[in-house]
Amino acid sequence: MKAILRTQYGPPDLLQFAEVATPVPGEREVMIKLCAAAVNPLDLYLMKGAPWDRMPGLRRRKPMILGCDVAGRVEAVGKAVNGFQAGDEVFGVTGFKGQGFAEYVCVAEENLGPKPGNLTFEEAAAVPVAAITALQGLRDKGRIRPGSKVLVEGASGGVGTFAVQIAKAFGADVTAVCSTRNVEIARSIGADRVIDYTKEDFTRDAQRYDLILGANAHHSILDYRSALTENGVYVAAGGGLFQIFEVFVMAPVLSRMGRKKMGFFLTKVTRKDLDFMKDLLESGKVVPVIDRRYRLSEAAEALRYLAEGHAQGKIVLTVSQRLDI
Incomplete structure (x- = not known):
């Protein structure tokens, strides 16, 4: 072959x-x-x-x-x-x-x-890999709930496009962060709000989020922490080596300081989650x-x-x- x-x-x-x-x-x-x-x-x-x-x-x-x-x-x-x-x-x-x-x-x-x-x-x-990374980051690590204010950074990539749609399927209010060329894509897959990171830095405005999924993380872990609500969760699902190393080292310490939680995880694709995604895909709630x-x-x-x-x-x-x- x-x-x-x-x-x-x-x-x-x-x-x-x-x-x-x-x-x-x-x-x-x-x-x-x-x-x-x-x-x-x-x-x-x-x-x-x-x-x-x-x-x-x-x-x-x-x-x-x-x-x-x-x-x-x-x-x-x-x-x-x-x-x-x-x-x-x-x-x-x-x-x-x-x-x-x-x-x-x-x-x-x-x-x-x-x-x-x-x-x-x-x-x-x-x-499989991209969608289930998004699913496990939002559901298992991020504890997403209906009405949660969720921000997806890197919303136009493989994990990000699935994360926006899965978060909407869970009933969340979703903000997508991407570049200018990807704004329309983010809107087309259901984002309630789209931030063009070339024009606006979400870590510097007054909005706070219950869950931030860093599908392509670019900021410091401290910036993400400051953008969370009092009981918010930051989940790193991708990014550069520095961002991943920073989360690996600092997240356990920061998670013990107050009620904000920070974390990184490795995706484990299972039959149960493949079946879960199959249902979402066949319902039309998620489209690759x-x-x-x-x-x-x-x-x-x-x-x-x-x-x-x-x-x-x-x-x-x-x-x-x-x-x-």
Whole structure:
């Protein structure tokens, strides 16, 4: 089968569109004929490697197929799999092992769910990591409630476009923060108020929020804290290394000082949450926003575009010959 192979750490130009062995499902795995996959920041990390991986003499040279968000049809199942059978349309994640930028992939049964019936395979592939990051950040870490005043920073990206819509589905009053070119997108997906960060700094006005989700955090953790209500919650779901490190170090301390809570989390995609998202998607309350589509062979170009940081929603790869099958 064809796949996008990382043979060494570095930029997208080093990736290979290569012929590799077709995988065989384990006892609890589902083998999928891929129709589409989505590009995520995790793929950039696995492509480039951590700083210590790139040090001379310490490089891990084991080839790896990138890709974690997938959608397609079940080709075969392991002997211990009970929930799926050949022909089922599914979507889900492969996790940190990658393997999703390929014609076939084997995925643990618990990391898959039935594809929403009203979505194309491309739209379904755009959902898992970004949507469930938004869901868990708002619902589990952010304790969102009907009527909550919620601010989503980075509202036009993959996580952000889902976060605005999911927050609205929970009955929240949503403020979206994005750049000038993305204001109309934020409005179109239901934001009650849109702040153009090139013209206005939300941390400096008088408005306070019950929940701030930093889908693409740019401010100091102290700025976010000052923008919260007395019992507000700040959840970091993305951003630069400095912002993530700052939250990791300071959030536990600041959360013990008063009733404002600050935190960071790692997304864990589960069948339960895939089913939850399936219901929201089939109801029309949430619609995937796709910026660009590429062929599987163009994965390097897709990753290059993602790295620029200007994507409006998700970037997807079409694995099958047709855009949807």
